Amino acid sequence: MSLNTNYTKLLKHLLIIAFGLLMLYPVLWLLSSSFKPNQLIFSDTSLWPKKVTFDNYMNGWKGLQGTTFGRFFLNSAQISVLSVLGNIITCSFAAYAFARLEFRFKKLWFSLMLVTIMLPYHVTLVPQYIIYNKIEWINTYLPLIVPKWLAHDSFFILLMVQFIRGIPKELDESATIDGCGQGQIYFRIIMPLLVPALITTAIFTFIWTWDDFFSQMIYLNNIKLFTVQLGIRSLFDPSGESDWGALLAMSVLSLVPIMTIFLSFQKYFLEGIATTGLK
């Protein structure tokens, strides 16, 4: 009987591994094809390139109209880092107020905050664009960064509210007895204990901002301001001939920061999804 269960176990493992490889296949194909000479990308289907070249990376890096991918990467990094800072600071402030402080209309604000989580972006899109256009923020990074400094991603507030509720209230009370004010309680007690939730927020914000295409496309038309996503989309010509080697090479590079962050912070990341249902 034990032999039998061992076989079933082995079979199950093999199935899970095979399915996992199938899942990863498109990513592996992208990686291997980025090292193949252009004329072999679609004829050489094996994952192991018959001939390895770095030309695609050299060609792709040149970018578009004299703006290199180095610039695009710096632009994306700048937007992402400033967004991360904005989100962890302002969302945690709001979360602290909702989770720990008493104030007038608290229930009303809290329910409004919950409702905004479900609100599709498109309902506010047009007026936002008109405002940004009027105050001449189009072709700047402000429309992409300022909302993050106004705690606009409410689900992070909710995530942190849940987290703060798990921190024992006795800590605040003893701090009050020691003469700490509300602000000090946040900075000395809550914030240090909130670090796991802050890291989760930081990782998600970074990845979503890095990957965001829609708002970057709407607000940025100047090629010098382009992000990695816009750069890749511009290299790609759906109707005609794209330089597939260069395109795939830059696609690989565009995924590197995300993969690096994910693999270094996996634990926080996967737990963050499990406990809050963030995408």
Added chain:
Amino acid sequence: MSSLGKTALSRQNRTAYLFLLPWLVGFFCLTLGPMLGSLYLSFTKFNLLNAPRWLGLDNYVQIFNEDDSFYHSMGLTFQYALLSVPLRLIFALIVALALNKGIRALGVYRTVYYIPSLLGGSVAIAIVWRKIFDGDGLFNQFLSWFGIQGPSWVAHPDYILSTIITLSVWQFGSAMVIFLAGLKQVPADLYEASQVDGAGKVRQFFRITLPLLSPVIFFNLVMSIINSFQVFTPGYVIGDGRGGPLNSTLFYTLYLYLKGFSFFDMGYASALAWIMLVVIGVLTAIVFVTSKYWVFYGDGKDERG
């Protein structure tokens, strides 16, 4: 209450509002204000250059009476949601069940299955997807081993939707991680007790696992519906960015984008946005109302979802 207590309370009130200030500014300037603005604009004609011209209900009348693209894009988005949401959740549940019971190296598998969800939203993967399902792409080369000559899945209006749906189903990892966490909460003694009663695996699944998992399913379902109605990047990149071929990638958000940002008909785009809000609201409400009949909150401890 003593006067001391009162001043402490009012001080707390002030501190609280200071902490809440960024969110409040954001709420009024980025959410409430623009929502009212878009409601107003939806009754006007506005092209950014001239002042908005009041039309009353004209935009809505035109959308419902004359606009074939509206019905087409709404239908396409429904089709996408109806197919991709259940498929993704079913895949997620099956894999979560397979990984759940004391499997070694669970962490590695969980990571591998999650990677598509992590990368899938990027332009890079959408481009890869387009290439894989192209006429001479990998998928057709695979089919050719079985002697099947596949079409160009991305060039043909009848097939491109299924290509985009596969991309979304491929990203079942995030739902799977949530299911795995939910499965961990199911007490093992429930299974033991039902085994003593002679219940088989299938019965255990329907009598124990599924009901106890229903709050998580509910949560995944609501979020998936809301997200799938906002799908943009895959359709935009896998198609040609204008809805082609033959409007087969004209998802609702793309139609809204084209109306607003290619034709600069901001009033019409706002009306489309409000219709979208109402549709998503109604669908979410339906899921909420019916949830009474299929979501079980066990001992009431797990109120998430």
